[in-house]
Amino acid sequence: MFRIGQGFDVHQLAEGRPLIIGGIEIPYEKGLLGHSDADVLLHTITDACLGAIGEGDIGRHFPDTDPAFKDADSAKLLEHIWKMIREKGYELVNADCTIIAQKPKMAPYIEPMKARIAELLECTPEQINVKATTTEQLGFTGRGEGIAAQAVVLLQKAK
Numbered sequence: 001m002f003r004i005g006q007g008f009d010v011h012q013l014a015e016g017r018p019l020i021i022g023g024i025e026i027p028y029e030k031g032l033l034g035h036s037d038a039d040v041l042l043h044t045i046t047d048a049c050l051g052a053i054g055e056g057d058i059g060r061h062f063p064d065t066d067p068a069f070k071d072a073d074s075a076k077l078l079e080h081i082w083k084m085i086r087e088k089g090y091e092l093v094n095a096d097c098t099i100i101a102q103k104p105k106m107a108p109y110i111e112p113m114k115a116r117i118a119e120l121l122e123c124t125p126e127q128i129n130v131k132a133t134t135t136e137q138l139g140f141t142g143r144g145e146g147i148a149a150q151a152v153v154l155l156q157k158a159k
């Protein structure tokens with residue numbers, strides 16, 4: 001049996017924060033604001049995974065009112081959800097993700113992100129696609145106020 005899920009997330013850019021996307025720290029003058037480390041891409045993938053198994057969203061599993069998740073490593077949150085998915089007997093077919101950011105240039109970090117996401121989802125980097133786009137200076141991403149990400153994941157029940 002196949003199950004598909006999609007995710008979308010946005011975090012605001014602010015000074016004095018590290019920029020962590022797809023589990024990789026990217027050198028930049030600003031970082032993403034959030035209750036956790038605000039890894040917008042891992043949050044999006046977590047939501048897509050939860051969507052695929054009909055289990056709501058990241059905020060339902062890890063409320064941003066819970067001090068336990070203050071400054072949480074988003075990789076740990078995804079690991080927890082991925083364990084739930086494996087226990088239900090699913091494995092990843094593939095994931096396709098888009099980072100929407102005017103700056104910085106994501107291209108040098110795409111391969112490390114794929115490798116890290118593959119590690120978290122217990123698959124090969126070839127099963128993960130990560131791409132990036134600007135919004136041609138339009139909207140909140142175009143003005144550099146924030147970064148968005150979206151993802152689709154396809155799961156298959158292992159035989």
Ligand SMILES: Nc1ccn([C@@H]2O[C@H](COP(=O)(O)O)[C@@H](O)[C@H]2O)c(=O)n1
Nearest residue numbers: 101102103104105106107132133134135
């Ligand atoms: N933050 C970003 C945005 C884009 N890229 C790469 O540049 C290409 C062109 O972007 P457009 O928004 O002008 O279509 C895009 O296809 C990405 O390869 C990037 O690395 N980082």
Ligand SMILES: C[C@@]1(CO)OP(=O)(O)OP(=O)(O)OC[C@H]1O
Nearest residue numbers: 034035036038059062063064069
């Ligand atoms: C990850 C959580 C929990 O620390 O916090 P944030 O980093 O604010 O992220 P968001 O995508 O707004 O929602 C999920 C949250 O509950």
